[in-house]
Amino acid sequence: MSILRVENLTKTYSSGGRELTVLHSVNFTLEPGDTFSIVGPSGSGKTTLLGLCAGLDRASSGSVYLNDIRLDTLNEDQRAAIRNQHVGFIFQNFQLLPTLTALENVMVPLELRGEKGAAKTAQSLLDRVGLGQRGHHYPTQLSGGEQQRVSLARAFANRPKLLFADEPTGNLDADTSATVVDLLFELNREAGTTLVLVTHDMELAARTQRIIRIKGGMVVNDRMTELLND
């Protein structure tokens, strides 16, 4: 059973009376535990693709199957329930809730699932990303890289089957970036989490099993990394 299947996915935005197709018939299938990178120039549709795969947005045509559940047949509440059950998301712009502290932000997915001991779990996740002492700070009191790490801790909170990360190391220095990347791959190894990364960092992409390159909303290359390394 595949964990994520994307079939003929197309997305067209209309704004100002004009239509802009930003994804053209994208196809791929991921199995549980796969690691996968999406690379391509700015504006090529990577964030749009990730949002559709995670059920945050709806396609214009084509389908996304998450754990064999077809997302486009669900309403917003049903998609939210699936996301909360199966999906973690690290956003390019973090999307932390500004009125909640770092610790409270990490607790959100745990509380949504009604888990006991949310504060303790959230605290240990903050410890793992090196922010154990900053739990009481609000997002505006944290640097970009720190906010990114809080967003990572939040994405890990419900031990998702599928983790989407949009430029997870985009704002981090080399050391912090290495820690974050290690955490991502640890989660993949320990919990069998499928990783889907968008990155401009080809070294990071090369650590995943498979890389697709998109350009102008089209997949121009899709290959296994061991073939690249030959």
Ligand SMILES: Nc1ncnc2c1ncn2[C@@H]1O[C@H](COP(=O)(O)OP(=O)(O)OP(=O)(O)O)[C@@H](O)[C@H]1O
């Ligand atoms: N809501 C929207 N309405 C209209 N156009 C949009 C909307 N959201 C995104 N776009 C356009 O879709 C295209 C793809 O955007 P997307 O954010 O997916 O690119 P990206 O590959 O993630 O780029 P980057 O590397 O800069 O993050 C861009 O041209 C963008 O302007």
Ligand SMILES: [Mg+2]
């Ligand atoms: Mg983007």
